[in-house]
Amino acid sequence: MTETVVALVVNELVQLIVHESNLLKGVHQEVVDIKDELESIQSFLKDVDKGDLHAGVKIWVKQVREAAYHIEDVIDEYVLHMAQRRHQQSFLAFLNKIGRLLKYIQPRHDIATKIQDIKISVREIKERSERYGFSSSAQGSSNNAANVAWHDPRVGALFIEEDEVVGIESTRDELVSWLVGEASKRSVMSVVGMGGIGKTTLAKKVYENESVKGHFDCRVWITVSQSYNVQKILMSMIDQIYQAKETALEQIDTTDEITLITQLRKFLQQKRYVVVFDDVWKTEFWEIVKHALPFNDRGSRIIITTRSDLIASFCKESFSDHVHKLQPLSQDKAWELFCKKAFWSEFQGCCPKELVKMSMDIVRKCEGLPLAIVAIGGLLSTKEKVPLEWKKLHDSLNSELECNPHLTSITKILSLSYHDLPCYLKSCFLYFGNLPEDYSITGPRLLRLWVAEGFIREKKGKPLEDVAQEYLKELIHRNLVQGLFSELDYEILRKYRIHDLLREIILSKAGELNLSQVLEVGDTTFDGRS
Incomplete structure (x- = not known):
């Protein structure tokens, strides 16, 4: 998120340098220096902005964010001052020339002083990061250590007892029927829904069903997650297949993807197999691993669980493939x-x-x-x-x-979905924390607010609101934003909101977003900074 803020400020500085170079004069070099320093900091933030940070880096990132907001405020002040100056020139011409000049010099001097102070502050922040060893590689090591200490709480979903299952019984039976149905070409079922909705629990209960166990020649369960290694996954598939059949594993002394895929295809070609890929985050994963799963006509099945509608759609490659949208419990x-x-x-x-x-x-x-x-x-x-x-x-x-x-x-x-967002979407998502609890907002208004906040990046040949519409669609496809149908037109999504618990995550990150818009909802006015 901080990387997004810095990126926005760098963009404003570039525009300021380009359009106001003749007017900046004495402070021009200071602004250029600030831009250069922020760009070097930005490259580091791209790495650290993806997960949990240790306390020292958190403080440093907070200082960078506050400095970026300070720079943004000074830029706004400068642009406003120059606009007022031009406005006065167009109306007053040369009247009161000396008085206007004095009025202009003092604000310009104040802004120049602020810019110099910012320049010193940004340099000190950078030096502090070097002094305490805040580097991308160091942070990466820190994150790895954190990953070792943190036990993935999703593991519990794999070991839920049958009598604890509530609300997914009919869906479970439906998927079991699909799995053990008539023999056909290999087909895929993508189970999609927001984090915590029960995708893994459902897939595991289907996978462990006695009818399913007896129906297939071999079964494979693979947990993919955000960080995965294709070679290790292919090796794990080979291990599970051979171990299940108590067959001696052929000696494989390579991790070459093509060799591993060929080995899997050779074994599975004449088998009725079922493979579960749990927690898929990237389309690139399926693009590679699907080649290891031959299109035989023995009724082989593949189940994919994901939080993304786009991934689910991407994996649907034939009329026999299906997408199941898992709904919240009644x-x-x-x-x-x-x-x-x-x-x-x-x-x-x-x-x-x-x-x-x-x-x-x-x-x-x-x-x-x-x-x-x-x-x-x-x-x-x-x-x-x-x-x-x-x-x-x-x-x-x-x-x-x-x-x-x-x-x-x-x-x-739930935060895994937030951390997986590209930086340009994080600020848009966090903006929902500016809305009251249980409040839904109309699409056009939300898009205009995003544009006003400067969250939307320009794309050649596209109006900003069209780009904002693309951002909103991506958040919906990631199951982070819920679209509510219009009462008059059920084909059009009119209003949008987020899950209350996602809102709590947003509020815990409130300091990461500098909201300037004051929204009016009915008789209530509220400010995102409050």
């Missing part, structure tokens, strides 16, 4: 799952009357997201079953999501 199923988790050890799994209203509010906050319902319900199962304890959690849910060990898995899993 209110009834969400309540059933919550009670199972919150009251599993007492009250026979039922909610006491005095806790019903507060529990309903908490479940409503989860908006049918199984990940959140299970985590929050599990936390409440450890607390005393009295209204005061329930109210404490309800009122402090924002802070609990950030620091409570029982709930941080929610934030970490």
Whole structure:
């Protein structure tokens, strides 16, 4: 996110240098120096802006962000001053020439002083990063260490007991029927939905179904994730296939992709196989690995889980391929799952009357997201079953999501979608934190606000609002933004909103976005900086 802010400021500086070079005069070189320093900082931020940072780098990044905002404010002040000066010249001509000159010199001197101060500040920030060893490689090592210490909370989805499954029974049975159906050409089923909605749980329950186990000659489960190695994945597929058949693995002393793909194709050509690729983030993955899965006519099946509609569509290459959009739990199923988790050890799994209203509010906050319902319900199962304890959690849910060990898995899993965003989309997504809870905004208004904030990058031959429309569509396809249908025209998406828990993640990153727009909603006026 900070890299986005710096990129916007660098772009403004370039435009300022190009269009105002004759007027900058004494401060021209200072502005050029600031631009050069920020560009070198920007290259580092592209790496560190992708995940969790250690405390020292967080402070440094915060300083860079604040410096960037300061520069932006000074640029705006300078541009406004020059516009006022030109305006005065066009009306007053040469009248009061000396008085105007004095009025011009003082603001220009103030701005020049501020620019020089900024130049010193930016250089100090850069020197501080070098002094404390904040480099891309160092941060990469830090992230690797963090990855070792952090156990992926999604692992739990692979080991949910059958009696804990709620709300996906009909979908599970539907997918099982598809898997064991009549023999046909190899086909693909993409299961798509936002993070935490239960894609992995559903795929695992289908994969472990006894009918499925007996139907296929070989089964393979691969967890892909954001960082993957194609060679290791191909090797893992080979290992699982041979181990399942207790066949001696042929000696493979190469990690060459073509050799591994050829080996897999050779073995699978005459087999009825099922392969699950869980948690796919990039189309490039499928573009490579699909060649290892031959189009035989034995009823082979492939299941792909992903958070992206675009990836799901990309994997649909024939009429026999399908996309299943996984929906949030209904209110009834969400309540059933919550009670199972919150009251599993007492009250026979039922909610006491005095806790019903507060529990309903908490479940409503989860908006049918199984990940959140299970985590929050599990936390409440450890607390005393009295209204005061329930109210404490309800009122402090924002802070609990950030620091409570029982709930941080929610934030970490949902944040993966945020960290996967390209930098130009992060500011647009975070802007939803400027809207009230449960508020939906019309598309045209949202796009204009993005443009006004400077979030939209110019594309040759395209109006800014058309580019903004592309950004919005990409956020929708990533299942980060929900499109709401118009009551009058069900073919057109009119309003947009985000999941409440995604909004909590945005608010935890509020300091990363400098919102200047003041929005009016009904009788309420609110400022994104408040």
